[in-house]
Amino acid sequence: MSFFLAALKRELLLVFRHRSDIINPLAFFLMVAVLFPLGVSPDPSFLSEVASGVIWVAALLACLLSVDGIFRSDYQDGSLEQMLISAEPLWMLVTAKVITHWLVSGFFLALISPLVAMMFFLPEPAYPALIISLLLGTPTLSLMGAIGSALTVGLRKGGVLISLLVLPLYIPVLIFGAGTVQAGAMGLPIQGYLALLAAILVFSLMLAPIAIVAALKISIRS
Amino acid sequence: MLLAVKNLFCERDERILFQGFSMQVNAGEVVQIIGQNGSGKTTLLRILCGLSDAYEGEIFWQNELLDEVRSHYYQSMLYVGHLSGVKGSLTAEENLQWMTQLDSSLDKCSIKKALKLVGLYGFEDVPCHSLSAGQQRRVGLARLYLSSAPLWILDEPFTALDKKGVSEKEALIAEHVSRGGSVILTTHHDLSIPKQTIRPINLDEMART
Numbered sequence: 001m002s003f004f005l006a007a008l009k010r011e012l013l014l015v016f017r018h019r020s021d022i023i024n025p026l027a028f029f030l031m032v033a034v035l036f037p038l039g040v041s042p043d044p045s046f047l048s049e050v051a052s053g054v055i056w057v058a059a060l061l062a063c064l065l066s067v068d069g070i071f072r073s074d075y076q077d078g079s080l081e082q083m084l085i086s087a088e089p090l091w092m093l094v095t096a097k098v099i100t101h102w103l104v105s106g107f108f109l110a111l112i113s114p115l116v117a118m119m120f121f122l123p124e125p126a127y128p129a130l131i132i133s134l135l136l137g138t139p140t141l142s143l144m145g146a147i148g149s150a151l152t153v154g155l156r157k158g159g160v161l162i163s164l165l166v167l168p169l170y171i172p173v174l175i176f177g178a179g180t181v182q183a184g185a186m187g188l189p190i191q192g193y194l195a196l197l198a199a200i201l202v203f204s205l206m207l208a209p210i211a212i213v214a215a216l217k218i219s220i221r222s
Numbered sequence: 223m224l225l226a227v228k229n230l231f232c233e234r235d236e237r238i239l240f241q242g243f244s245m246q247v248n249a250g251e252v253v254q255i256i257g258q259n260g261s262g263k264t265t266l267l268r269i270l271c272g273l274s275d276a277y278e279g280e281i282f283w284q285n286e287l288l289d290e291v292r293s294h295y296y297q298s299m300l301y302v303g304h305l306s307g308v309k310g311s312l313t314a315e316e317n318l319q320w321m322t323q324l325d326s327s328l329d330k331c332s333i334k335k336a337l338k339l340v341g342l343y344g345f346e347d348v349p350c351h352s353l354s355a356g357q358q359r360r361v362g363l364a365r366l367y368l369s370s371a372p373l374w375i376l377d378e379p380f381t382a383l384d385k386k387g388v389s390e391k392e393a394l395i396a397e398h399v400s401r402g403g404s405v406i407l408t409t410h411h412d413l414s415i416p417k418q419t420i421r422p423i424n425l426d427e428m429a430r431t
Contacts, residue, residue, distance in 0.1 A: 010316075077305055077307065081305065082325075
């Protein structure tokens with residue numbers, strides 16, 4: 001456990017020293033939200049109709065944008081090699097990395113999502129649904145993205161491949177996430193959607209660290 | 223006998239690097255791997271420290287198959303590769319603190335002393351990206367002063383070091399060996415440590431036979 005805390009502390013310190021990494025996904029998220037009405041139609045009734053989908057797609061892409069870097073810098077400076085030949089459990093370290101990634105991408109996205117929702121004239125009852133669905137859905141995006149990141153870390157141009165690997169896994173989260181917001185906007189119960197999002201999260205929380213560790217070993221050792 | 227390699231075969235980009243290669247490392251000796259560029263020195267070291275599975279053959283750690291005693295092996299081995307594993311945005315002290323977390327055979331209490339010994343006293347609060355290449359190398363090598371692992375695997379440890387740094391590291395290697403430790407290293411530099419403890423292995427001759 002103390003190793004997990006030490007790993008978490010290191011990751012948070014690294015993020016704190018690279019503050020631009022935090023701003024990048026957030027800026028992307030906000031830009032999509034600002035540009036979409038300009039490009040399509042500023043009509044409030046239209047925007048409130050597409051809000052749930054657009055906000056969720058923007059959040060998903062913002063997460064995908066930053067997921068590539070989870071293991072990149074550790075691979076480039078040799079830290080990842082040292083982690084692989086450590087006797088300490090690698091899954092703890094990997095989990096600490098994913099948690100940090102989620103904190104700087106998904107968590108902050110969920111926090112600023114009401115602002116974006118306001119720009120899209122999302123009906124007020126849908127706000128809790130939006131925030132909760134993002135809080136439950138984005139950790140899954142980070143976990144699944146980390147699998148793709150670990151698999152492609154040894155490749156020079158992993159960027160395209162990672163989208164191909166990870167996007168199919170993201171689709172269920174997108175469907176249920178956007179569905180939650182839509183149901184919230186129409187005043188329907190959202191518990192069912194949230195239960196599904198939580199189930200996907202628990203499932204990936206159990207299995208993703210194992211897959212990430214295996215993927216890292218494949219990337220480095222072969 | 224600490225480490226033994228039996229009948230190693232390794233192929234890379236359709237070129238055979240090793241075939242029927244065997245070696246062993248005993249306590250208290252320095253195995254110096256020699257070979258021209260591209261002869262597979264780094265590949266061999268990566269196989270030995272468990273960072274590469276692209277081989278056939280058997281590796282034994284204290285007479286047991288490496289795959290079965292991996293976690294014990296990792297605790298008894300220290301690897302310093304081409305990439306020193308030093309994070310640019312962390313300071314020298316933070317880097318070493320993290321390394322002691324990763325490797326429990328490193329002594330947590332003497333980090334400051336080790337930094338002084340590698341000549342980085344006064345630089346411990348500077349982020350490593352603003353240190354010179356040689357200084358960054360020294361941060362990575364400061365681990366050697368903290369280590370109680372019996373086997374050191376060093377890939378070109380003297381790159382970017384100045385003359386004084388090289389002779390200090392040589393003294394450290396000689397001391398480690400005199401305590402009964404072993405070192406496997408690659409270098410093109412003539413080591414100035416007692417000749418009877420050095421055993422050279424030439425990969426170029428290996429390729430010819």
